[in-house]
Amino acid sequence: xxxxxxxxxxxxxxxxxAVARATFAIERHTIGALIGPNGAGKTTLFNLIxxxxxxxxxxxxxxxxxxxxxxxxxxxxxxxxxxxxxxxxFAELSVLDNAVVGALHGERTVAGARVRARAVLExxxxxxxxxxxxxxxxxxxxxxxxxxxxxxxRPSLLLLDEMMAGLRPPEIDxxxxxxxxxxxxxxxxxxxxxxxxxxxxxxxDQIVVLHHGEVIARGAPAAIVRDPAVLxxxxxxxxxxxxxx
Amino acid sequence: MMIGKLIGxxxxxxxxxxxxxAAVIALTLPxxxxxxxxxxxxxxxxxxxxxxxxxxxxxFAGQLSLGHSLYVGLGAYASAGLxxxxxxxPWAGVWLAIAICAGVGAFIGxxxxxxxxxxxxxxxxxxxxxxxxxxxxxxxxxxxxxGGLFLRVADRSRIDLLGFRGPPAMYYYAILALVGxxxxxxxxxxxxxxxYYWRAxxxxxxxxxxxxxxxxxxxxxxxxxxxAMTAIAGVFFAFYYNSLFPEQIFSFGRSIEIVLGxxxxxxxxxxxxxxxxxxxxxxxxxxxxxxxxxxxxVPGVKQVVHGLLLLLVTIYMPHGLWPPLARALGFGPRxx
Numbered sequence: 001x002x003x004x005x006x007x008x009x010x011x012x013x014x015x016x017x018a019v020a021r022a023t024f025a026i027e028r029h030t031i032g033a034l035i036g037p038n039g040a041g042k043t044t045l046f047n048l049i050x051x052x053x054x055x056x057x058x059x060x061x062x063x064x065x066x067x068x069x070x071x072x073x074x075x076x077x078x079x080x081x082x083x084x085x086x087x088x089x090f091a092e093l094s095v096l097d098n099a100v101v102g103a104l105h106g107e108r109t110v111a112g113a114r115v116r117a118r119a120v121l122e123x124x125x126x127x128x129x130x131x132x133x134x135x136x137x138x139x140x141x142x143x144x145x146x147x148x149x150x151x152x153x154r155p156s157l158l159l160l161d162e163m164m165a166g167l168r169p170p171e172i173d174x175x176x177x178x179x180x181x182x183x184x185x186x187x188x189x190x191x192x193x194x195x196x197x198x199x200x201x202x203x204x205d206q207i208v209v210l211h212h213g214e215v216i217a218r219g220a221p222a223a224i225v226r227d228p229a230v231l232x233x234x235x236x237x238x239x240x241x242x243x244x245x
Numbered sequence: 246m247m248i249g250k251l252i253g254x255x256x257x258x259x260x261x262x263x264x265x266x267a268a269v270i271a272l273t274l275p276x277x278x279x280x281x282x283x284x285x286x287x288x289x290x291x292x293x294x295x296x297x298x299x300x301x302x303x304x305f306a307g308q309l310s311l312g313h314s315l316y317v318g319l320g321a322y323a324s325a326g327l328x329x330x331x332x333x334x335p336w337a338g339v340w341l342a343i344a345i346c347a348g349v350g351a352f353i354g355x356x357x358x359x360x361x362x363x364x365x366x367x368x369x370x371x372x373x374x375x376x377x378x379x380x381x382x383x384x385x386x387x388x389x390x391x392g393g394l395f396l397r398v399a400d401r402s403r404i405d406l407l408g409f410r411g412p413p414a415m416y417y418y419a420i421l422a423l424v425g426x427x428x429x430x431x432x433x434x435x436x437x438x439x440x441y442y443w444r445a446x447x448x449x450x451x452x453x454x455x456x457x458x459x460x461x462x463x464x465x466x467x468x469x470x471x472x473a474m475t476a477i478a479g480v481f482f483a484f485y486y487n488s489l490f491p492e493q494i495f496s497f498g499r500s501i502e503i504v505l506g507x508x509x510x511x512x513x514x515x516x517x518x519x520x521x522x523x524x525x526x527x528x529x530x531x532x533x534x535x536x537x538x539x540x541x542x543v544p545g546v547k548q549v550v551h552g553l554l555l556l557l558v559t560i561y562m563p564h565g566l567w568p569p570l571a572r573a574l575g576f577g578p579r580x581x
Contacts, residue, residue: 050455076457084455090448092513101445104438105457113441153456 001064003028003189005048006159009058009068010213011044018044020213021058026157026206031183031190033200033221036210037234042193043085044208046161049191050082051075062157076105081155083146084191085162091135095126098134098145102152116150123185124148124178140171144178151182158183160192164199176202201225209234250303260574271421275414283413287485289526290420290429291478296506296518297427298474303504304513305431305440306467307447309364312371314499315378316346316472320479321489325396326388335409335480342476349374354465363450372497379495386581389489396487408483418484423481424519427474433514443467447513505551511556511565525551 002025011019011126019041024102026032034042047053049060051072060068067078081102090098096109099117100110121127124144129137134145143163150158164172178200194200200207200221207224209217211233217224224230275283295317302308323345324338353374357367383391404411409419434440443461445453454460483489493499510521529547536543562569 052451072451072454073457073459076455082455084452088449088452090445090452092448093444097441097444101441101453101458102456103439110441149452149456220451 005061006058009055017213022215024208024218030205031203032206033204034193034208040210041213079156081150081153082159087142089134089142095132096130099148099152102149105153120148120152158188158190164196267512285530287417289522292506292522293519294423295478295503302467302471305341305443310371311366311368312375312500313503314495315375316475318494319346319478320476321483324480325483339480342480343473347473348478350468354468358461358464379491382491383455393490422468511567514567517565517567547559559581
């Protein structure tokens with residue numbers, strides 16, 4: 001049984017279909033990537049999994065249990081954590097306290113949560129910034145803080161929404177290696193949406209391509225970048241050269 | 246710290262001495278101060294306490310209430326009405342007051358948070374309920390209506406702890422204990438799960454929910470605690486002033502008065518409501534007193550001073566008086 005199963009899921013907003021009969025599954029301990037042009041329904045699908053929206057149709061199963069339509073905090077309790085495309089740090093709180101809020105989920109005491117939070121911040125290279133106010137971090141650091149906060153909840157599945165947007169190439173490579181490490185050490189499964197193909201190719205075991213809300217292709221990265229439907233709708237002919245370089 | 250050393254501000258021992266000195270002055274004030282000064286400080290402490298209660302809802306959990314006079318009034322009328330009609334004293338009445346205020350707070354919170362009312366709309370809703378109470382109590386002849394509810398003025402020479410009647414010093418110690426208790430409670434809460442969750446909700450509800458926080462439940466807890474704390478202030482108010490008028494106690498001005506202390510002192514901080522209330526009352530009443538001594542009788546000068554202070558603080562110290570003061574004194578971030 002796959003960790004996350006999306007089955008025939010649809011969602012419309014005022015008649016506009018954002019996600020249409022999407023079906024795919026993410027296996028345990030893998031990294032899946034959801035790609036597609038702007039407006040393809042990637043973030044909507046994320047919000048459906050995370051409980052922000054309720055699916056109009058279809059079923060979302062996590063560890064075999066239906067989670068579609070549960071409120072966000074219950075989805076988190078089930079073991080799904082997420083980051084946001086537009087980062088949402090607790091701006092006035094210190095970096096450590098941001099992570100403590102996440103770690104309190106699953107830790108009984110504040111002292112225990114602080115230990116857990118420190119360990120996660122170290123893992124994400126934010127150990128030296130622990131006492132800084134979150135608002136003073138750079139964008140790249142705030143992205144890592146979002147991951148730290150989410151990982152601190154001890155999720156089985158981590159949803160990363162456009163982590164790389166706005167980052168410089170060296171920052172992207174650094175974050176890629178950090179994510180790899182976190183995925184390995186914490187035994188987490190990751191589903192990410194991403195425009196930066198450089199990161200997708202480096203991370204993903206499986207790629208799911210969305211177009212107009214529909215899944216038009218899914219498979220291993222090497223196969224996806226040669227798929228004619230994907231090339232035509234999204235990547236374009238030069239995508240291959242882009243990833244090869 | 247660096248600045249503190251440069252200009253010779255207190256270190257660790259100095260801070261301890263400062264706290265100890267403040268405590269000694271606070272505990273011996275009735276013996277060293279005139280009755281006028283004592284009444285002014287009592288008022289400051291009263292505002293510090295209600296400010297602290299309001300701060301739980303706004304400062305910690307980020308839910309702006311501009312109608313907190315509702316809970317002062319309900320708490321006051323609950324305990325005073327019980328005493329007036331049955332002779333049952335405030336020690337029992339305070340529980341009735343807490344129950345009523347917590348219930349009303351829960352009702353307003355439930356309405357607002359279930360219907361996802363927040364921000365300005367939430368503030369207006371709290372104002373509306375306070376106004377509703379003001380008009381409602383005006384028509385409640387059973388509790389005195391617009392003519393007011395009066396309690397027999399206490400025998401000021403005798404201390405009757407059971408009936409909460411006695412000299413001004415007794416009320417002073419009572420409100421001092423309330424301020425100390427509220428400060429202690431808030432200090433403990435901020436360091437526990439509640440403090441982390443409330444501040445997370447204040448900063449970003451969507452992110453808080455994504456980390457497993459039941460936002461609705463924790464906002465409800467903040468409103469209920471805040472209104473229950475404010476209820477006790479209402480009981481104090483009733484038995485200290487002995488007269489209640491709906492027009493006064495539920496008025497919008499009273500709600501604003503509650504908000505001013507924490508805003509001037511520092512919203513969301515532990516000591517801010519106390520510092521803010523102190524600054525407002527001392528500067529406001531101080532100016533009035535000085536002008537009186539000089540032979541000027543200027544009505545409304547207190548409000549002008551409050552307005553000026555608020556203006557200056559908002560412009561030059563947007564986080565309130567306490568954070569920069571605390572840093573200058575060398576207090577660590579967890580004391581702020």
